[in-house]
Amino acid sequence: xxxxxxxxxxxxxxxxxxxxxxxxxxxxxxxxxxxxxxxxxxxxxxxxxxxxxxxxxxxxxxxxxxxxxxxxxxxxxxxxxxxxxxxxxxxxxxxxxxxxxxxxxxxxxxxxxxxxxxxxxxxxxxxxxxxxxxxxxxxxxxxxxxxxxxxxxxxxxxxxxxxxxxxxxxxxxxxxxxxxxxxxxxxxxxxxxxxxxxxxxxxxxxxxxxxxxxxxxxxxxxxxxxxxxxxxxxxxxxxxxxxxxxxxxxxxxxxxxxxxxxxxxxxxxxxxxxxxxxxxxxxxxxxxxxxxxxxxxxxxxxxxxxxxxxxxxxxxxxxxxxxxxxxxxxxxxxxxxxxxxxxxxxxxxxxxxxxxxxxxxxxxxxxxxxxxxxxxxxxxxxxxxxxxxxxxxxxxxxxxxxxxxxxxxxxxxxxxxxxxxxxxxxxxxxxxxxxxxxxxxxxxxxxxxxxxxxxxxxxxxxxxxxxxxxxxxxxxxxxxxxxxxxxxxxxxxxxxxxxxxxxxxxxxxxxxxxxxxxxxxxxxx
Amino acid sequence: xxxxxxxxxxxxxxxxxxxxxxxxxxxxxxxxxxxxxxxxxxxxxxxxxxxxxxxxxxxxxxxxxxxxxxxxxxxxxxxxxxxxxxxxxxxxxxxxxxxxxxxxxxxxxxxxxxxxxxxxxxxxxxxxxxxxxxxxxxxxxxxxxxxxxxxxxxxxxxxxxxxxxxxxxxxxxxxxxxxxxxxxxx
Numbered sequence: 001x002x003x004x005x006x007x008x009x010x011x012x013x014x015x016x017x018x019x020x021x022x023x024x025x026x027x028x029x030x031x032x033x034x035x036x037x038x039x040x041x042x043x044x045x046x047x048x049x050x051x052x053x054x055x056x057x058x059x060x061x062x063x064x065x066x067x068x069x070x071x072x073x074x075x076x077x078x079x080x081x082x083x084x085x086x087x088x089x090x091x092x093x094x095x096x097x098x099x100x101x102x103x104x105x106x107x108x109x110x111x112x113x114x115x116x117x118x119x120x121x122x123x124x125x126x127x128x129x130x131x132x133x134x135x136x137x138x139x140x141x142x143x144x145x146x147x148x149x150x151x152x153x154x155x156x157x158x159x160x161x162x163x164x165x166x167x168x169x170x171x172x173x174x175x176x177x178x179x180x181x182x183x184x185x186x187x188x189x190x191x192x193x194x195x196x197x198x199x200x201x202x203x204x205x206x207x208x209x210x211x212x213x214x215x216x217x218x219x220x221x222x223x224x225x226x227x228x229x230x231x232x233x234x235x236x237x238x239x240x241x242x243x244x245x246x247x248x249x250x251x252x253x254x255x256x257x258x259x260x261x262x263x264x265x266x267x268x269x270x271x272x273x274x275x276x277x278x279x280x281x282x283x284x285x286x287x288x289x290x291x292x293x294x295x296x297x298x299x300x301x302x303x304x305x306x307x308x309x310x311x312x313x314x315x316x317x318x319x320x321x322x323x324x325x326x327x328x329x330x331x332x333x334x335x336x337x338x339x340x341x342x343x344x345x346x347x348x349x350x351x352x353x354x355x356x357x358x359x360x361x362x363x364x365x366x367x368x369x370x371x372x373x374x375x376x377x378x379x380x381x382x383x384x385x386x387x388x389x390x391x392x393x394x395x396x397x398x399x400x401x402x403x404x405x406x407x408x409x410x411x412x413x414x415x416x417x418x419x420x421x422x423x424x425x426x427x428x429x430x431x432x433x434x435x436x437x438x439x440x441x442x443x444x445x446x447x448x449x450x451x452x453x454x455x456x457x458x459x460x461x462x463x464x465x466x467x468x469x470x471x472x473x474x475x476x477x478x479x480x481x482x483x484x485x486x487x488x489x490x491x492x493x494x495x496x497x498x499x500x501x502x503x504x505x506x507x508x509x510x511x512x513x514x515x516x517x518x519x520x521x522x523x524x525x
Numbered sequence: 526x527x528x529x530x531x532x533x534x535x536x537x538x539x540x541x542x543x544x545x546x547x548x549x550x551x552x553x554x555x556x557x558x559x560x561x562x563x564x565x566x567x568x569x570x571x572x573x574x575x576x577x578x579x580x581x582x583x584x585x586x587x588x589x590x591x592x593x594x595x596x597x598x599x600x601x602x603x604x605x606x607x608x609x610x611x612x613x614x615x616x617x618x619x620x621x622x623x624x625x626x627x628x629x630x631x632x633x634x635x636x637x638x639x640x641x642x643x644x645x646x647x648x649x650x651x652x653x654x655x656x657x658x659x660x661x662x663x664x665x666x667x668x669x670x671x672x673x674x675x676x677x678x679x680x681x682x683x684x685x686x687x688x689x690x691x692x693x694x695x696x697x698x699x700x701x702x703x704x705x706x707x708x709x710x711x
Contacts, residue, residue: 470685
């Protein structure tokens with residue numbers, strides 16, 4: 001099997017030799033990896049299925065049947081690979097080298113290339129979870145390689161030479177092309193449009209799109225594009241690619257939890273960078289509730305569980321930032337959780353501590369990428385950090401532009417009417433500067449908010465600021481939002497508890513229980 | 526007004542994608558086009574196109590002329606330092622050569638911010654914010670928005686009281702929550 005020596009030049013020469021061959025007796029490394037990946041995934045899947053079925057007391061014949069079905073899928077893939085001449089193209093571009101950066105063309109990439117350049121729909125039925133994993137993995141590989149490529153400090157001359165001579169490996173355009181062709185092939189956008197207007201998507205699905213495999217790959221590619229554009233700092237495009245997906249509904253497409261979570265993470269983050277605070281808060285609160293409720297489902301593999309945990313923490317962080325910039329009421333349970341995790345940090349951010357903002361942003365933001373191949377002759381050691389620094393800078397600037405607003409807000413809450421000059425004095429500002437800050441307050445608190453329509457980009461300018469004001473000549477008039485204390489809920493719950501307790505007591509035997517009963521009642525208050 | 530904004534928005538979307546290309550191919554980075562895109566984005570305030578552009582121009586290019594100047598102007602507008610903006614623009618008039626109606630778009634944004642903040646504003650103050658030393662612009666914009674001038678040198682914008690009112694959010698207890706309690710109590 002191992003005809004690849006690990007020396008890129010020799011390997012390349014070797015590949016070229018076999019370029020025009022029709023049949024392969026030697027299965028190249030990357031294909032071997034693919035088959036191993038499939039075999040392992042199928043074994044896992046079989047184990048899992050057997051476990052599920054046994055737990056549900058399904059007959060052993062049914063279990064065997066299920067196993068055959070899954071093995072059929074596996075055989076289908078193997079046959080496809082062995083008979084398909086699409087191999088040839090992959091041979092041209094795949095290099096296998098045992099170092100992490102060069103494993104770029106892995107199973108995921110292989111799958112995508114195969115399917116996106118197909119001459120006809122591949123006769124495969126794969127679980128949605130797999131399809132999501134494939135797209136997810138594909139982008140992750142691109143991400144890893146991009147970052148690897150930029151860290152030239154610890155590379156050997158040989159590696160740098162190889163990179164320099166092969167700028168097309170994991171080129172951002174080809175990654176985009178793969179995703180776009182999966183989207184086009186399935187006509188997923190057309191299908192979604194028809195679906196949301198109540199029609200039958202099959203009518204526009206086309207030859208490929210009617211197969212679940214292509215339809216779902218198309219859908220997951222949209223999410224992939226959302227992610228990719230976000231990683232490249234184009235937030236507008238990121239949300240735009242999802243314009244046919246109703247993000248506020250749980251549609252039939254989105255049953256893979258990791259896909260849901262990833263989608264809302266990136267959408268929320270994009271909203272935050274677009275200064276659509278209300279939308280960001282709404283999106284984060286929703287998905288955090290979703291995670292809270294479905295937590296128990298995520299025991300599949302530890303790796304996935306950890307990833308969801310991490311995104312959960314990150315989204316709490318982003319929500320903390322958004323709520324600091326734009327205080328508004330959110331779901332009580334999420335708010336409690338948030339205070340537990342980030343209460344202290346939120347207080348410091350409210351006081352204007354830029355460092356906390358930046359730390360939280362650094363923790364919670366995506367791992368940004370540069371789409372550009374570095375100039376290997378002139379790369380300084382921190383080059384790989386630049387995409388992140390760039391986004392951090394835009395964020396920090398925004399925070400600084402709004403630096404005074406938090407303090408002004410707290411002062412506004414204290415009064416209803418006052419001369420502008422006097423309030424300026426309290427805030428230790430000149431009247432002119434204070435008037436300017438008031439303009440900034442109004443400007444920054446009026447954001448685009450999604451109200452209706454399919455596209456998440458739609459919106460109207462609204463302000464739901466808890467404290468509002470207007471200036472009339474020399475006076476400022478302030479309107480606050482007061483929220484009455486909620487006691488009804490608390491009382492109702494306690495009354496129910498007490499009744500429950502009473503019922504339990506009545507059922508208890510009288511002998512010897514009287515002393516413990518009186519203890520219980522006193523504890524109930 | 527909404528239609529014009531939407532149209533501008535659609536165009537800016539394309540322009541932002543234009544930046545994409547230049548970003549991917551640094552050899553083709555064109556300062557002029559990027560500057561134009563940035564200035565165009567400023568004309569779409571209060572939309573955040575300008576901020577989003579900054580996310581796609583790398584640090585090195587951000588420091589080149591005239592991009593640095595444009596970013597500075599943008600910052601002044603975002604922080605509502607309108608008087609400083611006009612002063613700065615005076616020193617860099619050549620920047621906006623290619624963009625028709627740039628100043629009008631900026632004034633439109635300024636009027637938007639004034640309109641949501643003030644009920645009555647001093648004439649002089651508005652004139653300064655509109656960068657109008659010769660007093661030609663104020664009346665034009667007052668007409669556009671239907672603002673009227675009072676006797677005491679004030680301009681009346683509109684009644685803010687309807688939109689800026691104290692709110693009291695009172696707890697609502699619905700019947701269902703208490704019905705079970707009412708049923709069990711005799």
